[in-house]
Amino acid sequence: MNTIRLGVVLGALVLPGIAAPLNAQTVDELRARVARTEMELEVARAAEQRADRALLSTIPLDTMGIGPLSLVVQNDEAGVTSQAAERAWQLLQEHLGDDTDLLEGLEVRVRWSERPAVEIISDAWSRGVDLGETPVENLTNHLMDAVFYLIGETHAGSVAERWFGGSFPRPTASEPRWLRAYTEMATAPYRSTRECLLGDQDECRRALGLIPSANPAADWYTDAGRRALVQRRRRPSERLYPRRAAQHDQCLEGNDAACSAALSDWNVGPPLGPMTRETLVQHAFRTGGPAAYSRLRTTTGTIEERLAAAAGVSGDVLIRSWQDTTLDAAGQPTAANVPIVLTALSWIGVFTLLALRSTRWR
């Protein structure tokens, strides 16, 4: 019992000392800490690069060129990489036209980890990628990502980057995902996407975020759309953000002013997401043919003007043809197409013949 009492007394003496208020950091101290942390980060990055270089020096390497771009690759995996490099170079020539000199001096390293994954590294880019079932196509796309990222570092426009969801649009080796685009248009809870589906070109512009706007929540969305946007976000904590929580609730009850207020702090994007917007970019590249990417890069103006320049047609024609292609892609996904029907009938015939050839003698 005495020990407990002694403990309580000592605790009562010591705890106030521990719980005494700390001196707050001054702004200068805080800046100094941030600067120290940044410096430590730089040192860590340098160490990582040294480690990468050391690791690469232990692996037998091969260097191949994609035009003026150098590709360093483990030579035991050079087969897939060279096929991907060949395809990437073809696409780069196709879309960059005379601007392939942008690639001068760029170096990308492809490091194979446990198959079928690779890591693509350059001084400003590092990404581990899973190559899946179509390694050549996926590696081509990731090489294109790396190359266009490196080009985009110095040449991309920030408006386009934001519109595209953080990275500058680039051509890919894959088919545009038209069915996915159609599904998003058909299922997104916004009026502009539905009207776009029904053929209204201006609503397509709104849905794709092609109409420049300082207040996207007001210009690209209706009141129901704003409510749907708020509904998709998590309700802010009542305790930490009582005003925002109240706005959230009022918005869902149908108060549009509350919805606008709730959205005012958010970076509201276009109704159609980046994957669907990507189909428009890929469509523009395909329509535009040679040097489409260069035209996109060098043209100034709105996103629509730049995409139209890349496609080499007017904005109206580009959007109309994108709309038509998207609608065509819907097709009849449930319906079995003619080859599948004929195949099924053929197999039914084969198995029927097999059954008729059975013997009565067991």
Place this chain on the structure above:
Amino acid sequence: MFKVILETQWKWVRLPLLVATVAAFAIPVLSVQDAGRVGTRGLDPYLLLIDMTGWGVAYPLLAAGIGLLLAMTAWGPDHRQGHSYALSLPIPRWRFAMLRLGAGSVLLAMPIIGITAGSFAATAAAAIPVGLTAYPAALAIRFTLAAGLAYSVFFAISAGSTRTAGYILAGMSALIVAHTVFGLLPGVDLMGAILERLYDWPGPLAIFGGRWMLIDV
């Protein structure tokens, strides 16, 4: 003779077949029960598509189950009686097999009519959001082909001798063992490659693959 065989096969299979027919009618009807669901953002096509995807699994399973049921019941009693009935008939074996096959095909029409009626009734009753389309006829055609294919496959297996069925079972067992053994080696996926050949066009089971959606984009 066909009438007699049809009547006997009907007697053997009528109860489970009626259950299957009711199920075939009910699945599309049940799948659209929430189609008119109205949220704060109006009719919700996305949720409807998710519902349809969930129900889509039931159609190929039912088609395969009905095919198996009709094929097994067509030959089961013959197997049990040592094929004495077939041997006593003054017709060639192929013709007898044809009669059995034809009788089963007629009975197969019941669940097909069930799913066709159910699909059309369901799409007539459901509020389908803009942008989505109902595919009752396509679904019924697909179900017909899938059930017909399953029936012919299982009919061919059942029509053979016990030895044939044994070979097929042994083959499948060997495949599973090989998959287990070779599956330990890195990069070897035996079963995946075989299933791909079976389910991807022009494989025999291609009709079972893909999207089975009554309402889709």
